[in-house]
Amino acid sequence: MKHMTEEELIAYREGVTAERAGMARHLSVCEECRAELERIEAVLAALDTLPVPYPGDDYGQRVWQQIAPRLPEKPAEWWQSWFEPKRLGALAAVAAMLVIAFLAGRISRHDRPGNDVVANKEQIRERVLVVAVGEHLGRSEMMLVELSNAAPRDPAQKHVNISTEQRRAEDLLDENRLYRQTALQEGDAALASVLDELERVLLDVAHSPEEVTPAQLDKIRQKIEAQGILFKVRVVGRELQERQKATTPPTEHNSSRESERNKA
Amino acid sequence: MIRMQPSDENTRAIAESDAVAVERTLAGDRDAFRVLVERHSHNVFRLAYRMTGNRQDAEEVVQEAFLRAYQKLGQFAARANFGTWVYRIAANYAIDRMRQRKKEDTRKLEPAVHEEGTENDPVTLVHDAAPTPERLAHNIELREHMEMALAALSHSERTAFVMRHWEGCAIEEIAQVLKSSSGAAKNTVFRAVQKLRLALQPFVGRGTQARAIGTES
Numbered sequence: 001m002k003h004m005t006e007e008e009l010i011a012y013r014e015g016v017t018a019e020r021a022g023m024a025r026h027l028s029v030c031e032e033c034r035a036e037l038e039r040i041e042a043v044l045a046a047l048d049t050l051p052v053p054y055p056g057d058d059y060g061q062r063v064w065q066q067i068a069p070r071l072p073e074k075p076a077e078w079w080q081s082w083f084e085p086k087r088l089g090a091l092a093a094v095a096a097m098l099v100i101a102f103l104a105g106r107i108s109r110h111d112r113p114g115n116d117v118v119a120n121k122e123q124i125r126e127r128v129l130v131v132a133v134g135e136h137l138g139r140s141e142m143m144l145v146e147l148s149n150a151a152p153r154d155p156a157q158k159h160v161n162i163s164t165e166q167r168r169a170e171d172l173l174d175e176n177r178l179y180r181q182t183a184l185q186e187g188d189a190a191l192a193s194v195l196d197e198l199e200r201v202l203l204d205v206a207h208s209p210e211e212v213t214p215a216q217l218d219k220i221r222q223k224i225e226a227q228g229i230l231f232k233v234r235v236v237g238r239e240l241q242e243r244q245k246a247t248t249p250p251t252e253h254n255s256s257r258e259s260e261r262n263k264a
Numbered sequence: 265m266i267r268m269q270p271s272d273e274n275t276r277a278i279a280e281s282d283a284v285a286v287e288r289t290l291a292g293d294r295d296a297f298r299v300l301v302e303r304h305s306h307n308v309f310r311l312a313y314r315m316t317g318n319r320q321d322a323e324e325v326v327q328e329a330f331l332r333a334y335q336k337l338g339q340f341a342a343r344a345n346f347g348t349w350v351y352r353i354a355a356n357y358a359i360d361r362m363r364q365r366k367k368e369d370t371r372k373l374e375p376a377v378h379e380e381g382t383e384n385d386p387v388t389l390v391h392d393a394a395p396t397p398e399r400l401a402h403n404i405e406l407r408e409h410m411e412m413a414l415a416a417l418s419h420s421e422r423t424a425f426v427m428r429h430w431e432g433c434a435i436e437e438i439a440q441v442l443k444s445s446s447g448a449a450k451n452t453v454f455r456a457v458q459k460l461r462l463a464l465q466p467f468v469g470r471g472t473q474a475r476a477i478g479t480e481s
Contacts, residue, residue, distance in 0.1 A: 010457045014428055016435055016450050043461045044429065046468045050410055052313050055323075059309065060302030067301070067327050071334050074292050166363075173443065196445075203444050207359070207420035209366050 004033045009040055100128055126243075129186065133179050133195075134240040136172070140198055141233045143168045147205065148221050148230075159211040169205040176202060194236045201229050282346040289337060297337075301330050304347050308354045314426045315358040316365070317415060325361055329354035348437065355427060355441045359419050406467050413463035417456055424449060425456035 004012070004026060011017035012027075027034050056062075147165045180195035201224060208220060224230060282303070288296035305326060312325035333340075333350045340349055414422060420442050427433040427441065439449035 006458065007454050010454050011450070014453060014457070016428070016453060039465065040457070040461060042468045043464045044457070046406060046464065047410055047414075047429075047460065050407065050414075052310050053319055055306065055309050055319075060305040063305045063326055063330060064298050064301045067331050067334075068294075068298075070331060071294065071297070073294075074290075177443075200444070200448055203420065203442065203448065204418070207418050207423075207442070209418065210363055211366060 003030065004036075006036075006040075009033065009037050013037065013040055013044065126186070129179070129182055130240050130243050133183070133191065134237060136175050136179055137198075137233050137237040137240070139168075140172050140176070140202070141230065141237065143172065143205075144201070144224055144230050144233070148224060150217060159213060160217050161211050162205075162208065162217070163210040166206055166208065166210060169202045173199065173202045173206055191236060194232050197227060197229055198233060201227065286337060286340065286346055289334070297334055300333075300346055300350075304350055305330075307347065308350060311351060311426065311431055312354055312358050314430055315355065315423060316361060317411065321358075321361050321365060325354055325358045328357050328361075332357065351431075351433075352437065352441055355423055359423055359441075362419050362422075406464075409464060409467050413460050416463065417459060420444075420452050421456035421459065424452040425460070428453045429457075 004023065008017070008019075008023060012020065012023045017023065027037065143165055147162060150160050150162055150165065176195055176199050180192050180199060183189075183192040183195060204223065205220065209216070212220070282300060285296045285299045289300070308326050308329055309322055312322035312329075313319065316322050316325060329350055332353050333346075336353075340346070414425075417425065423441060424438050427438045428435070435446050435449050435453075438453070439446045442449055442452065444452070
């Protein structure tokens with residue numbers, strides 16, 4: 001009989017599995033798995049005894065008294081959120097991408113007037129994605145390399161501060177999500193898959209403590225190495241560079257250089 | 265899971281009256297927001313305390329969560345689920361607070377032995393009516409180990425564990441707070457339980473040996 005894995009037992013205990021009925025059947029006949037589940041439950045039951053202080057019956061009123069003087073007269077209207085600095089930044093990025101796409105479209109239309117406009121538009125869109133993702137992967141690679149090489153400033157220090165890498169990981173996370181979704185929409189499953197893996201690593205880095213012990217840092221490094229994410233990022237980055245070359249229409253300068261190379 | 269699950273009828277009634285309070289607040293009635301604060305403060309405090317591990321930070325998280333909820337109320341579309349929404353805001357802010365706290369203060373985790381309202385204290389929950397000094401010492405030691413094990417989790421692991429195990433939140437809800445996919449959120453819950461188990465099993469199940477899991481017999 002195949003026993004349940006620890007993950008399956010935890011999923012069963014925490015109610016996060018769709019296979020609950022099958023697992024319950026197995027547990028009813030397998031004494032070993034039942035004993036293992038009991039051991040997990042003993043740990044969780046002990047944790048359940050950790051006390052949460054009761055803040056008092058009047059706690060809600062106290063919270064209100066503390067926040068009431070700081071509340072504006074009226075909540076902001078929904079459209080006002082568009083003018084928050086973070087949103088403005090994202091809007092600016094989208095606008096910049098649109099402008100690039102528009103300009104690229106105009107330039108390539110001059111090159112090949114009247115020919116296959118739809119295919120051209122798709123190429124332009126792909127080119128914009130390829131350039132943007134290529135840069136994003138480059139920045140992610142740099143952050144991961146720096147994190148892998150991080151060390152305490154002073155050898156006597158017990159902690160390594162990775163707050164800079166963390167902040168960069170947070171910024172990269174937002175971009176990564178956007179590119180992953182775009183890659184999925186464009187049907188580029190391979191790119192979407194690498195971006196998905198990268199997202200998990202970025203998430204781990206973003207949610208790590210700001211100061212880690214060398215042992216914790218080693219664990220992060222091991223995780224990066226085990227997933228081979230740096231290698232994958234490099235390979236995809238290189239592929240994107242190739243694709244960028246392939247989708248960039250040869251300029252006069254390039255084509256003359258190409259013919260010189262051919263002559264040689 | 266410890267979160268008390270209110271009956272469906274109660275949940276519906278609270279959600280409906282939450283929706284009315286949200287509408288009235290948006291119409292400029294600040295007192296309507298007071299109703300929401302007083303109704304949800306205890307739940308948000310419990311979540312915040314379990315995430316941050318100390319009372320001062322938890323109280324700050326509660327205040328900030330309601331302030332942010334008020335400021336963003338205009339963007340809140342699903343008005344019937346104000347409780348869930350403010351919960352999410354609190355969880356997000358608690359993650360920020362934990363990070364900030366780590367930076368500001370590298371003090372060792374204080375065992376919160378003298379907090380008030382410790383009716384669930386493991387020491388007081390010992391079945392034996394007259395605990396022996398050994399039993400007391402073991403329980404105090406166990407509590408310290410549990411607090412240390414929780415503090416050793418990453419912010420996302422602690423958030424995922426608190427939200428799932430103690431607060432009974434859906435995986436999708438946790439994924440939204442962690443800004444990850446549902447699969448990744450589920451894995452974070454597994455990782456948290458595995459780490460807690462590894463750290464605590466020797467103290468909880470003294471004498472019991474875990475089997476090599478996933479094997480065949």
